[in-house]
Amino acid sequence: MNLPLSAKAKIPKHIAIIMDGNNRWAKRRGVPSPIGHRAGADIVKGLMYACRDRGVDTLTLFAFSSENWQRPEAEVRALMALLSRYLRREIKELAADGVRIRFIGRRDRFSPRIKKLLDDSEQATAHNTSATLVLALDYGGRWDVSRAASELASDVAAGRLSAEEINEELLSSRLSLADRPAPDLCIRTGGEWRLSNFLLWQFAYAELWFTDTLWPDFSVDELDEAIAHFASRERRYGGRPGEGA
Secondary structure (H helix, E strand, O other), X not given: OOOOHHHHOOOOOEEEEEOOOHHHHHHHHOOOHHHHHXXXXXXXXXXXXXXXXXXXXXXXXXXXXXXXXXXXXXXXXXXXXXXXXHHHHHHHHHHHOOEEEEEEOOOOOOOHHHHHHHHHHXXXXXXXXXXXXXXXXXXXXXXXXXXXXHHHHHHHHOOOOOHHHOOHHHHHOOOOOOOOOOOOEEEEOOOOOOOOOOOOOOOOOOXXXXXXOOHHHOOHHHHHHHHHHHHHOOXXXXXXXXXXX
């Protein structure tokens, strides 16, 4: 990646991607939608390594939203089968290369077999430190915030916490990505310009970058373009020019 020296110091530490366009990619090629989802899964590992090589500590991918359960049953089954194959096929290599795997979202609606795969994948990579890959599965931003608020309310009701103690930092500590810094850069592929209920709290100050490229066609070159855009921005966090981080 040939960025100016000043830009190299502004590599985002956490990138989150809304992976959109698998179905349209398949439709344009006249193939079944599962082939599009498989093509999208096939580029994940390469992009993970590209992020790590560029100094990105965490890559979070919106793999399956809470709303995706509403898709046709056959498509959901195909997605679950793809998830199982991906975890069985890729985790060993990622683990050997020092990548930590994390999952965020609900787990109660997955089959026992998939829940075990999720648990095993996290445990097998828990001590890796070269980079972190977070997959958001059965995840919704509103669910994340409401769940955190419910936990705090329970603590107040039980006398472990007073309502006056609740602040932004405390709420943030109960969110799914509490152990990672908030995303610096959100990328969405597929031509849509919305967040689709993804990491709503965590994106408060993220830079947003949208592309018409369908997810299976998203390349390392385009990743570099998004990083270069991020590097060109001045992040003021509500302050005046020159006062941001």
